[in-house]
Amino acid sequence: MVSHGKHIAIIVQQLNKFDPENQSVEDFLNESAKMLQTLNVTEEKFVLDTLAGCIEYKSILDVVVNAFYVRDGRYCLMSERNLYVVICYLATFQLEELGLQHFSRIVKSLDNAKMQKFLRFFFNALYLNTWIKDEWSHFYDSLYVKQNWIEPLLRWQPKVQQLIAQLTDKLNNRTTTVKTSTVTQPKEFNLTVPKPRAIPIPLPIPVLEKRLPVPSSTYKPPKEKKQLQEIKIKNCRKAEDFLRKSKANQFRCATMKSQKGESELQNTHDSMKSKPAFRAQKIQSKIDNIPIKLNAAAILREGALYQRKMEQELKRIENLLQGARDPTEFLEWQKQMHGKDLEEQLAEIECRRLQGKLSFEEAVVAHQNVIQENKKKADLMREEKAELMHQYAEKRLQEQKELRELVEQIMEEHKNAKQAKVKLQKYKQQIVQEVCEENRELLRQALEEEEEKLRKKYELIQQIRAIESLPSLRHKFVDLTETGGHGLFCEMSIVELRERLALLKEAQKEAEEEKRDQIIHEKQAKEQLLLETLDQISLFRAELGRAAALKQEEKKRKSQSAERPVKDERVLNLQKKIAEKAMERKKQEELLKITAPKSSIAPKKDSWQWNHWKELEKSRERQFKIFQHGSTVREMAPKMLPMRQQEVEPQSVHCAVK
Structure with missing residues (x-):
């Protein structure tokens, strides 16, 4: 008689081999029956029924086992998953038939720790009534699930809890039943001493080919990059020096214009026109920089921009001649309004920063008050905990007495169950014989159908081979001058089609040559347009650079003479409130130090929060200063752009057109 643990091991082994995608259930059970011929009829039927049940009810068994691995079985092996599936099936569908005694033998023949953990999870009344019932109702009718599966499990739940308690006692080395049996003394096996293994001949170590060393240039930057960086730094310094000198020359020219007459103005105008070329030669001689290359789109875009600006300026002059009003007064008023809005915005930002600081001080004071209240609550909780522990100890003693009485009742019921078990075994043997005869008859019918x-x-294959053996004409003669004979108006022979294709290719070549000539003419016209646009761009850049330098110098003088705004009243009030809250917080800290000198966690936490808020305050002050000076930076940024254009303007004269 094979042990119960061996039966379960065979079932788990067969379930691991089952592949539902490539194997049907009937074939799998037939193969398993051939492998289980060594067992007797009862054991073979038990194994096959369990296999079939685990496969049939796989969906609802997977619900329980997957939840077990997520909650209580996180450290269990996934290779033992089918073991828990088998135990779940026996507990759900076979517990009434097997009986608690037979089921407990099966469970005790396996690992006690694993079975105790799984049964405690599965026979939890709360789980059975809630999520297990709901999940099973997705697959079967909820009323059927409740009557046939959940209610029987709840009836067996108290008795299974006793089995779980026995397993727990075994794990804790506190077995309830003491067996008086003789202890067997182990003896050593009389084994022959193995011969020492021969030392194998070492294999020759393969000699690798000598590799070429890594070139030194792999880990070093190229020389050209370093040279370009040095040239870039040198050119930047030379450009800065040249920019300072050009500013002085521009202002000198501006003062001379106001003192000379009309004839002298005309002469200076001509000299200013010729000045970019002279400046380009000077820069080219001093700065050995690579010229800027502009593509066609950039040249046309910049030319269109300057053309629009020129049209706008002409339109503005025409409006002024016709009696329109100069918008300079409105622009000055608009600038003043922007300045006031900026001052209000700065004051609002400072108020927000101070409000945050004030809220921090209030939070620290409130936190200190909460600490004192928590101390009082902790004392009350300790007293309640002591009372609850006393009540729990009395309840535990009462439960142990009830369990002892229940164990005595169950032992009496086991004695009466032996006779019913013998009758049930005979009835099962009779059913097994009938099922075996029906299976043999079904197998015989299946074999006859398969032979047919x-x-x-075989007959169909012979007919196909006979058809294939007949000879067939493989060669077909084609006349290229004949038409297809499909009855269409546009039918032509292959020879005529080839002639038409040749004529079409000649016409296509002529069209391509004409298109090529047209593209060349368009390209020449476009290059001429780009050269003219470049000349206009160089003139516009020179004039815009001079105007921008004068405006920038004027704005600097105005910005230096401007006064800083006075602090707002809301800021001053908030600063006073913060000082008062800080004094209150310091008093509270002194009181806490006097009352609770041992508690050092809260002060550390408060000091950390204080440092954190200090850093936030510093960062906000930096942002405030940056925002305060942001307006001047934004005004200077667009003015520097024309000066950079003036610096690059001599180089752009020599640009290459793509």
Whole structure:
């Protein structure tokens, strides 16, 4: 008689081999029956029924086992998953038939720790009534699930809890039943001493080919990059020096214009026109920089921009001649309004920063008050905990007495169950014999049907081979001058089609040559347009650079003479409130130090929060200063752009057109 643990091991092994995608259930059970011929009829039936049940009810068994691995079985092996599936099936569908005694033998023959953990999880009344019932109702009718599965499990739940308690006692080395049996003394096996292994001949170590060393240039930057960086730094310094000198020359020219007459103005105007070329030669001689290359789109875009600006300026002059009003007064008023809005915005930002600081001080004071209240609550909780522990100890003693009485009742019921078990075993043997006879008859019918199918296939194959053996004409003669004979108006022979294709290719070549000539003419016209646009761009850049330098110098003088705004009243009030809250917080800290000198966690936390808020305050002050000076930076940024354009303007004269 094979042990119960061996039966379960065989079932788990067969379930691991089952592949539902490539194997049907009937074939799998037939193969398993062939492997289980060494067992007797009862054991073979038990194994096959359990296998079939685990496969049939796989969906609802997976619900329980997957939840077990997520909650209580996080450290269990996934290779033992089918073991828990088998135990779940026996507990759900076979517990009434097997009986608690037979089921407990099966459970005790396996690992006690694993079975105790799984049964405690599965026979939890709360789980059975809630999520297990809901999940099973997705697959079967909820009323059927409740009557046939959940209610029987709840009836067996108290008795299974006793089994779980026995397993727990075994794990804790506190077995309830003491067996008086003789202890067997182990003896050593009389084994022959193995011969020492021969030392194998070492294999020759393969000699690798000598590799070429890594070139030194792999880990070093190229020389050209370093040279370009040095040239870039040198050119930047030379450009800065040249920019300072050009500013002085521009202002000198501006003062001379106001003192000379009309004839002298005309002469200076001509000299200013010729000045970019002279400046370009000077820069080219001093700065050995690579010229800027502009593509066609950039040249046309910049030319269109300057053309629009020129049209706008002409339109503005025409409006002024016709009697329109100069918008300079409105622009000055608009600038003043922007300045006031900026001052209000700065004051608002400072108020927000101070409000945050004030809220921090209030939070620290409130936190200190909460600490004192928590101390009082902790004392009350300790007293309640002591009372609850006393009540729990009395309840535990009462439960142990009830369990002892219940164990005595169960032992009496086991004695009466032996006779019913013998009758049930005889009835099962009779059923097994009838099922075996029906299976043999079904197998015989299946074999006859399969032989009939094979015979029909053999006849069909012979007919196909006979058809294939007939000779067939493989060569077909084609006349290229004949038409297809499909009855269409546009039918032509292959020879005529080739002639038409040749004529079409010649016409296509002529069209391509004409298109090529047209593209060349368009390209020449475009290059001429780009050269003219470049000349206009160089003139516009020179004039815009001079105007921008004068405006920038004027704005600097105005910005230096401007006064800083006075602090707002809201800021001053908030600063006073913060000082008062800080004094209150310091008093509270002194009181806490006097009352609770041992508690050092809260002060550390408060000091950390204080440092954190200090850093936030510093960062906000930096942002405030940056925002305060942001307006001047934004005004200077667009003015520097024309000066940079003036610096690059001599180089752009020599640009290459793509």
